Amino acid sequence: MPERERFEARDEAGALAGRLTYQLTGAIVVYTHTEVDPQFEGQGVGSALARAAMDDARAKGRTVVPICPFLSGWLDEHREYETLVARSTRKIK
Template sequence: MGTVSITVTDAPERERFEAHDEDGTLAGVVTYQLTGNIVVYTHTKVEPAFEGHGVGALLATAVMDDARARNRTVVPICPFLSEWLEKHKEYDKLVARSTRKVK
């Protein structure tokens, strides 16, 4: 598999962001629950054929940029996203503080 062009779109009727390749194949999803201005990202799943190609990071960036654009507070329940956010401090001010792991 060479360089894959992935597009991430919001599918509010399914309460998830979807990543598709240029053929329209589903590469991965981030599921969410929206309550007012608070978005809870519940699960990130990358299809096995697309693992190791940066799809998870692409999804994480897309959902966080979307939250920032919509002025939403993020509650990252998803372990993958929580871990990703630890390395991407530029999104810190979007994340609900109470969800941070106690160190």
Template sequence: MVDVVEVVEEQRFEARDADGSLLGISAYDAQGSTVVFTHTEVLPAAEGRGVGSGLVRGALDQVRASGRDVVALCPFVKAWIERHPEYQDLVRVPA
């Protein structure tokens, strides 16, 4: 289980463990009410533990709660959304 926090000033979501140690990030570009995910990275020591999935799920839950939508340029986020149809309503097709 990871805690996911949005760091608005750095335009990223962070996955942290119970001690607050950084496990991974999902960077985005804020464009009005749209969150354009550009890159997701999990620290090597945390790979294979579901951190990336927890990070994306937590980030998308926060995006939904704030009324924003998503453009998934990051291949990891895009693939994750494709595997989880319950999040596809958040996706905005870029113009």
């Protein structure tokens, strides 16, 4: 939902399962927060949101700044997106 600056995951009935929010400035996208509804935790919703967000950034030629701790950790395990990520020399925890 570009107008809301977020990606949403919904179940088959249309219920909101999770969201990943972002802020966009030119070609830089800052992913700020990932939230999964408790009833959908452990079902891959967060990973699906992360993959959709990163694939979107790749398709649009954007540089990613992963402020969200979930996404940052997910990216540590998914090095295929490393070329999109702006990393500093220090890790913020």
